[in-house]
Amino acid sequence: MKIFSRALMAVALTAAVTGCKTFLDINTNPNQPTSVTPDAILATALATTAANYTGSNPSTGVSYNSYASFAADYWAKSGTVSGFSEERTYNYSSTYYQGLWSGTYGNLNNYNLIQQSGTANGYPNHAAIARIMKVYNFLLLVDEYGDIPYTNALQAAGNTAPSYDKASDIYKDFIVQLKGAVADINAAAAVTGARTVGSEDIVFQGNMTKWKQFANSLLLRILLRESQTTDATINASVATEMMALQSAADGFIKTDVVVQPGYAANSNQQNPFYDRYGFSVGLTAPTTEYSFVMPTGYVIRQDTLNADPRISQLYNTGKSPGYGATTYVGANAGEGTSPTFIPTNDIVGSRFLQGGTFLLGPNAPTVLMLLSEHLLSKAEAETRNLMAGGQAAAKTDYLNGIEASFLSTYRDAVTAPGTIAGATTATPGVVQYNTYIAANTTNPLVNYELAATNGSLGKQSVILYQKYLAENTVASTEAWNDYRRAAQPKIEISLQAGSNPFPKRLFYPQTEVNTNLSNIPTGTTQFTKIFWDVVD
Template identity: 60%
Template structure:
């Protein structure tokens, strides 16, 4: 298996990593390494994870780029051909196959850190153990059964067998618990994690935050497992949730972000900005900037609910006035599956689509941090668990409101600042807009926790005219709806997973006869090198074990 026997060391291996040039240079030849210690590997492994996750690196190799199309956030603009698999939902074994290869390469880095540091660098090893869970979870959620117990063996096993996805999920929880125990058991004489921790900054405070991150990952995993009809699995989830809610260190209290001190230099910029914004020193946007438009569905959710977050996400475009050759200012998107946005009259050169706002949330700056987990995601997950009585010692309403607030703070946050807590953000940009959002949506069940209905046409016709008959909105409906808005483009893969788990929200399906896929095909690289071990009969409509709703 090609990706699994590569033992790639993710750069800067010739000396201990100190400073952003080493942290960001992920292209050095690993064969030149003369010594390798976990502290020299950690920062670059984390930076690589951020690039794989967020939509940087290159086409066909990033989780959020793939999921932004699949989850209904992005559509194809009229300025480029291609994107046929995104538009028609007809996947192939080469579609996003680099996700598999890149993630396993990154897992090899963390595995090496864990092995090398088990006795001499226990804190570094514990961080690597947590990040292995993060990576394996990404793989399972997009592919189902994968090589796990026999993976990462190098040349010792180039054709590993596949483990059941449900079994891997349970072991991921074991690994997270073990990582927290490893941190607690690390002797005082153990090497201190320093600035190579480009997520939490190292030191005792950093290690506490790593334990909290591990607990929040446990919640993500358990919630994903929680909606099946498997009695034994439901009993397991209940037991694990009860243990989790009393975890000594609690959960994350800020966005989890990678910040190696990105700089506006070649190969050192924020990876999403570098791909969809501006190359270092460039004055014109990258070509891929013009390839993407928001969907009309996601635009409609902001506009229909008086949600000013849209002003931070997309530039104002121009929309054709029906029956005329003129246009008016407005947010202009596309529909999933359309080859050319239908509202764009090719005879009207004034019509402009609403691409990412330069300097806005998605393209904040070349030096902005990269998110690995949103605080808003965690708070909405916790609220859902509480609303469903999976967690019994929390406040579902408060966590829901804090989730919305956290999203506003993230949306309006200043350029390259590392995320902070909600308490410290009491007067931060976004808090005023959050309060206005709640006020504007009193009695709207998509926003107001206490309202049971809404007249907003979410998931129905393109019109924003209110529904004549209010429709019911449950607590979990509104939680998942707000979570979907918070994860737009920043954490699209989590929204995509939630959609498959719950069927929420009801974004407009692609304009195609093909059903929305359930997963990715196993990549062609795996078909070519490990065919005998690939599970039989798997295609893009094969469900992950937790996908049971539709």
């Protein structure tokens, strides 16, 4: 597939918006930009991003979080299936997860269409949303591939073999685009006759202040990602932008950012992660992939080590040799004989809890950004003096970040978690959070005051450790990026990796090799670092 001559349009709109009989369709002829208006395809684009990020795009069958859940040592292969050789050996190929590339560029084509049409036809807020989401999606590509087509991308038949831009240069433009999108939203308020955003916005329901807050939080993610390079110019830019961002007029996100197009327990309408790793329509039987993956022993040990009550919302218990009763059982990454899910076998491993955090239900929303990620990122910026406030502000954001994780973990299938400011002991997750903090007063992996300024249990390390726990499976992509950036926490390498270290990136996909070989950077392997990956 030539990613610049064909867009993949996964239609995921509520019946009220589209009236379509099917929930996810593929439109293979998007080359008539004047035939659609931005409000008609915005929900399509947003729902496709959700499917690409977690679950799977119906046209590619892959997602970023599925890849990253193995790479970040959250998931291992269960004993009920063979395969997963790339995950166990780190011997990647150009076909491994290649659908991420085509699925993301297809999605970007949709946003590009919205931006161009919105700007030209009186939909300035739709155009600004698309501008923000283009950064969100291009960031996913840069962080997994490095240099990519950017400046000359998305030109359809006008350029089917675009040149590649340097990853660090693309990062510079991300800052320009996000700040520009916020300015566009502010300017749109004064535009006479500008179309407002309505129910087609399946993220914020037309609340443009929240879109500006999301843009600011996304900018924080970007700046923190490149904050440990050895490039003096980049470091100076990060310092300047961080301080400016801290005083941004609209602030940052206050809750998890989620996509909710109207997921339902009907064929082709279920939450994409639930549909792939959960249960079939009507809860009649688990999907095939439900039994293929299981938690790693590493992530299970972190939860049990810290008496973390969140584990009860994540996994079923199972049996393992040497245990007289059921307990939480994971598999070591690359383990030769992994625990199985056969009920009659005494080696029964844990799996995703039906009705728990990962499999809340077929109607649960899809997360694009966790509030816990944002708050813990802000805490890291403060403890490293990239933002003002020092250790006092860092500790507050650190504790609020952990609490936000508990609110997400214990929320119900329909209601999005509330704000930290409005949480009480009646809010699901607050009591469990208080119990967790009280049980770990002497634990430097939890108690911020006990974490040294530097060292293996330094404050940055402890913040990233808690962030890792919060992002389990729901936002594995961000945990994987943080590990490559800062080498924290000390996750475990696969037992079958041989002499291979952790991978650093994905190969350029075979589809791109077939159509744009002359422009692909040479000499890259899965061990070639992205420019911001400088800490081992």
